[in-house]
Amino acid sequence: MRPRGTVNEWLHWLPVSVHKKVDNVIRRIYDDSRCFLGKKVMPVLVEDGGKNVGLLNVLEADANQIAKMARDTFDRDGPLLVVASGRDTISVASSIRQLAPDNVFVVQIQHPRLNLNRFDLVITPCHDYYPLTPEAQEQIPWFLRSWITPREPPDSNVVLTVGALHQADSAALRIAASLWHDELALLLKPMLVVNIGGPTRNCQYGEDLAKQLTEMLRNVLWSCGSLRISFSRRTPEKVSKILLKEFSANAKVYIWDGRGPNPHMGHLAWADAFVITADSVSMLSEACSTGKPVYVVGAERCTWKFAEFQKSLHERGVVRPFTGKEDVCNQLSHNDHVLCCCFT
Template identity: 65%
Template sequence: MKPIRLPEPPGSSPSMGGVPDIFEGGVYGVIRRAVIIGNGFPASENQSIGLVRALGLSEKQTLYRVTRPTGGINEWLHWLPLSVHKKLYYIISQIFGYSRILIARRGKKLGPLPRENGSGVGLASVLDADVKSIVRMAKETFEKDGPLLVVASGRDTISIASSIKRLASDNVFVVQVCALPFHRQRRMKKQAPYFCFSKIQHPRSHLERFDLVITPQHDYYPLSPLAREQVPRFLRKWITPQEPPDGHVVLTVGSLHQVDSSALRSAANAWHDEFAPLPRPLLVVNIGGPTRYCRYSTDLAKQLSASLHNVLTSCGSVRISFSRRTPEKFSNFVRKELGDDPKVYIWDGQEPNPHMGHLAWADAFIVTADSVSMLSEACSTGKPVYVIGAERCTWKFVEFHKKLREKGLVRPFTGLEDMSESWSYPPLNDTAEAATRVHKALAERGWRLRP
């Protein structure tokens, strides 16, 4: 099977003659740096980082992060807006003096307000997403460095990004990936020059707060007649968008990510010694975990294991990876059923993570239906992608899987496949297409990007 080459992500297109900036609007219209505002969730931050990479600014980016207090009573306060949560927690802690008895849940430790974003987890260099400091930096460095590109994603980044847009509209071009999601992000044990861009966590209303909103098509599923039949009228205001997408909403099929042709080539080189000798075809199995909209347990593990046994004869090698969301019962069952087969290797979760190596070297993928990000990354390779468990998904995930099948990106995994037979499709390039829309939106303002 020949590897499928992905098209290069779009970049800026400066004049071949190297026209000085002064003849193209000067430094005031050229964006050379980016700020990413994250929320601590890798799947969310990965989208912002992927977009900045596609825009050619990955070497000139600074990561800021919004943090919430954790542990104890804080586990019950995550539904509140970030600023309200912090203020309420501060008041409670002052009243009770950080009492482990009064405000900590039994068996849980109380997490203090973080003093340094990322401390304790090897991320001391990650800055706290403080609006005043970001606005001050954008204004003070504008004369020298030009405007600032801001990209944010996640529910907790909405107020931060919209405040920057309001306070620094003459100095910041926020391609902000910031918006209010349709559903709460579940915690795991783990105008003008400001161009606001919101990709995955889509806002329900007031889209004018942002210059550009990027979100998957299925996030508008709640506006469909079928979805409205499923949602009581008094709840629609809270879980559905208030208006259909307008001209500054960019709709993608899946999620944004960092996987492009350059990344895959680098990964192929980095993992050559481990993957090149493996018997072909190489089948990679990526297993996520049950979610609110895709519920399953060991029943799916049994189905997956049985189907994998059926296709082993047409596989040269099989590599299986679990995510942090995979239930222990699920992973244990798969290990028990397949762990002793000489063709099968199950990653133990220890570093280095072979995920990029898998994407680069696999001949085909099997992915559980719960993960939009894993499916989006696999479909960006143009290689065969089989999905298991899609029939167990509900709500907008049904629309997501329907769109993947209609585009010929995925097929259901039945266990009757011959893995030596390959098929392909135009790779899913949501990140590159989103970057193209960013360039277009900037050009409409008379601005441009120069990495």
């Protein structure tokens, strides 16, 4: 995983291979500084008391070693399946396929923003191809259009999904239901779970949306047996404070404070309905795959391909805008006719 804090907040967009080179430079500078200044050097790039310097926490797979293993085991086991996800893995995954093209099958999850024939299979959300639509082309200045990816429609080695891939399948939910049974099974029904993410460049919000959400939840609370609220690591304090002030003393409401086991999977298994902020593709994808009612807050604030994602969910009937006028008891089955498992 990527290191957090200090200079790393400005380097998260770099590929892992570049991170490694930057890390070497940072460590060299740091070591030289220690030699020259002694222990008085300020640990600007150091975390955990100096145990982790610069970007030492960044992990990178060894493409040569994986390719060699694929060649060595091919006669016995057949092609080695390599599954990579996210932009940090793109260079490694494509290198593995280049080094052992006949001995591996490389799957890249999320659009790699480069030549797709470097991979055997690419799995990516439909909204990643939004730049090719007429609506998107109108938003892009003509001199930038050739730089926006993807530039070509999906090829035969591309599998499109409506949302993000996730682990919340029926088997995982059965396990979560068992693990969280003692804590959640006896809560009054219906249970409404509220998942709050955080503002992004393409879905901006702040205290205004938090106040709006607070008012709407107050209006539907009468129709809920229990209400459970979870914040993400991206939730601004100014947003969480508003909901905490309103609901922390309410006996019907539980707010997860980030301490102890994360109840997210338990919530997916035991909730009767969800209210989710529009910024999180992952949380929406997981909740919609349960087949339970999902209400969205702030979808009108989404722009670019994320607005397209919201539109696709609405057209499929798997989400509704949250208005604060819902009777949660009487609206638990609006998703029953939709087959949304895995969003394929």
